[in-house]
Amino acid sequence: MIQMLSVAFVAGLFFESSQPECLTQFPLSKPECWTDWFDRDDPSGTGDWETLSDLRKEYPGKICSKPVGVETRTLSGLTVAAAGDVIYVSDTTTGFVCRNQDQPRNKMCNDYRVRFSCPPCFCKVCWTKWYNRDAPSGTGDWENLINLRTENPGQICDHPLSIEAVTTDTLTPAISTGQTFISNPTDGFVCRNTDQKSGACRDYKVRFGCPCN
Structure with missing residues (x-):
């Protein structure tokens, strides 16, 4: 799976340009x-x-x-x-x-x-609020989409375009933590303790980029 993460933007921001050159505005991110x-x-x-x-x-x-x-x-x-x-x-x-x-x-x-x-500049994206339904005290941090939808009915669009995950304490993008995880807008975010060199995931929160109404 492709890890689709980007630096933290203000919730509600969306991208309207369809030009590939707009990627140069985000040199430290991997937005998709x-x-x-x-x-x-x-x-x-x-x-x-x-x-x-x-x-x-x-x-x-x-x-x-x-x-x-x-x-x-x-x-x-x-x-x-x-x-x-x-x-x-x-x-x-x-x-x-x-x-x-x-x-x-x-x-x-x-x-x-x-x-x-x-690139997100190709899609018009509006961000949901941040979600943090799990902590890594068990098998890991499971911010998977199916459970988030169950716990937050009607708040996440049917077909998210992108996903962003950051740590809850320092707001560090997951891709910059060095930890192993799965992250995509179809399934959500999963970090398993058994996959980490330290034996434990950090605590993450996620949000989803949805088509703007």
Whole structure:
């Protein structure tokens, strides 16, 4: 998973520029946002071809000029690893291609959808408030989206574009702490004590970047 974190901005800030040059305003951060999911092809022919060139023709203006990440899932929600297909290519230059000819035992590819991560200046983003539902006194710090939604009904959008995580004491961005964690806007933030050299996670809080209404 891509760690999608940025320096702390004032809650409610959003980015309107669609120019890649706006990244120069944030030299110490790794800001990203996600596009919509795209599914332009199915594997009934030679395979599932979700290439950037074709997607840009069918969805003009919906994908930034230089994506920094790609995520692929089957239409039923499985990751590529869980689906078990042999993938021909999956990157930010070509897009995603699963060829039927590469699959064992004459199996066809699954039907996939893709999305791309872009600089936040490509998306219009509004930030939620900060959430801190867990402390690392147990197995770790679990600020996962499913539990946050249960505990804060109606407060987090259906499809967050980005996520930010900082420590609760010094507001240090998680990416600057040297700790190991998983962070993405689809699942939320998880830091496990067993993954840390010190044996314990720091206490984190998170917020999500949502489409502005």
